[in-house]
Amino acid sequence: MSILTCCVPPSSSLPPVRSLRTASEDSITTALHSLQALYCPLRLPATLSKDKEAATAPVDSGYVSEDEGEVAPLQRRYSTTEDAFAALRADPYEKDFTVRWLTSLIARASELPFDSEEAREKAVDDAAFILSSFSDSPTTEEDEALSRDFVFQTSHDSNVTIQINDAPLTGADHTDVGLQSWGASIVFSEMMCKDPERFGLDQLPENATIIELGAGTALISLTLGKLLPSIGAKAQILATDYHTAVLENARTNIITNFGTDNVPVDAMLLDWATPPPALAASANMLFAADVVYAPEHSAWLRDCAAHLLAPEATFWLVVTVRSHGKFNGIPGTAETAFEDFESTRRGGKALRIIDKEMLDKKRGVGRGDENGYMLFKIGWVDA
Numbered sequence: 250m251s252i253l254t255c256c257v258p259p260s261s262s263l264p265p266v267r268s269l270r271t272a273s274e275d276s277i278t279t280a281l282h283s284l285q286a287l288y289c290p291l292r293l294p295a296t297l298s299k300d301k302e303a304a305t306a307p308v309d310s311g312y313v314s315e316d317e318g319e320v321a322p323l324q325r326r327y328s329t330t331e332d333a334f335a336a337l338r339a340d341p342y343e344k345d346f347t348v349r350w351l352t353s354l355i356a357r358a359s360e361l362p363f364d365s366e367e368a369r370e371k372a373v374d375d376a377a378f379i380l381s382s383f384s385d386s387p388t389t390e391e392d393e394a395l396s397r398d399f400v401f402q403t404s405h406d407s408n409v410t411i412q413i414n415d416a417p418l419t420g421a422d423h424t425d426v427g428l429q430s431w432g433a434s435i436v437f438s439e440m441m442c443k444d445p446e447r448f449g450l451d452q453l454p455e456n457a458t459i460i461e462l463g464a465g466t467a468l469i470s471l472t473l474g475k476l477l478p479s480i481g482a483k484a485q486i487l488a489t490d491y492h493t494a495v496l497e498n499a500r501t502n503i504i505t506n507f508g509t510d511n512v513p514v515d516a517m518l519l520d521w522a523t524p525p526p527a528l529a530a531s532a533n534m535l536f537a538a539d540v541v542y543a544p545e546h547s548a549w550l551r552d553c554a555a556h557l558l559a560p561e562a563t564f565w566l567v568v569t570v571r572s573h574g575k576f577n578g579i580p581g582t583a584e585t586a587f588e589d590f591e592s593t594r595r596g597g598k599a600l601r602i603i604d605k606e607m608l609d610k611k612r613g614v615g616r617g618d619e620n621g622y623m624l625f626k627i628g629w630v631d632a
């Protein structure tokens with residue numbers, strides 16, 4: 250890649266987002282390399298020895314004019330190129346454009362024309378890495394936010410429409426994964442809207458309480474908030490998470506979709522490891538999507554569910570199946586967690602997996618490393 254290519258503004262060199270699906274693997278990889286060179290440069294020492302300078306100086310691309318006084322040509326070329334990089338790097342428009350492009354690329358990863366899953370995963374990782382470099386000098390949250398509209402068909406006349414603020418992952422904090430809507434909650438929200446009876450949503454008791462764990466953008470809670478009235482059901486829905494920035498974003502999404510009066514969804518802090526005593530046995534239904542991505546999560550969620558779930562209530566848990574790397578075998582940890590454990594016994598009942606179903610990954614939904622979703626129906630059975 251030439252220096253000249255690196256110094257072309259992203260807004261005029263990146264393949265358009267709308268044609269990412271038809272762009273070549275090569276052009277996407279080259280674009281990512283250019284962005285990496287621009288936004289994630291190697292930090293060179295301030296003073297370079299002559300030899301090192303020669304080794305690291307860019308190939309002459311003809312970019313630099315030759316009449317710059319007494320500065321040695323190699324050094325002059327290097328600093329001028331750096332200036333050009335620095336100016337481009339500092340340009341807020343280019344940065345904003347790049348954030349949107351990378352976020353769109355990650356969101357559409359499954360549609361990208363890559364030959365292998367490895368190449369697709371690498372592209373997603375590279376994009377996430379570049380996004381993470383922006384955490385040094387973030388633009389305002391408002392600038393970075395991306396609004397996504399979800400329209401879910403229902404079994405009756407009207408569709409459920411949800412507007413979500415999907416904030417790009419900053420990389421400043423690796424725990425901020427809840428700032429984006431993941432495939433599991435999108436696929437599950439669509440299923441609920443198509444067939445609410447299947448999930449017992451039409452059988453909820455009056456003034457039911459529904460709790461979503463690890464809600465992230467709160468897509469499932471918001472969907473329930475719009476779906477339930479359309480089938481004559483009513484519930485107070487608590488979208489819970491433990492991450493402050495994630496909860497703030499969830500609150501923004503609640504206001505965007507329901508305003509501030511008579512809102513059926515509330516956002517609340519809840520750590521699976523320490524669920525509040527006040528909520529014991531309060532949930533008439535419990536939901537959680539893409540919350541099992543470390544081995545310890547399943548046991549925390551099991552004990553948390555045992556604490557929150559009312560008798561006769563159901564816990565719908567959607568575990569994302571990723572067959573690569575460290576996530577391999579994660580759905581199995583959920584199955585093991587709900588085997589015979591003392592913590593899941595309550596007065597002659599035990600919390601168990603009642604049913605499970607593999608849900609297919611949908612084209613264009615979720616990240617490229619998602620292979621599908623395991624839906625677990627969990628409830629109290631006779632011990």
Ligand SMILES: C[S@@+](CC[C@H](N)C(=O)[O-])C[C@H]1O[C@@H](n2cnc3c(N)ncnc32)[C@H](O)[C@@H]1O
Pocket residue numbers: 424425426427428429430431432433434435462463464465466467468489490491492495519520521522537538539540
């Ligand atoms: C991969 S995201 C999924 C978000 C959302 N359910 C979705 O599918 O779009 C995992 C979520 O779990 C939350 N989380 C992780 N550990 C948690 C814990 N111990 N207690 C509560 N929430 C947690 C994260 O903050 C994040 O919002």
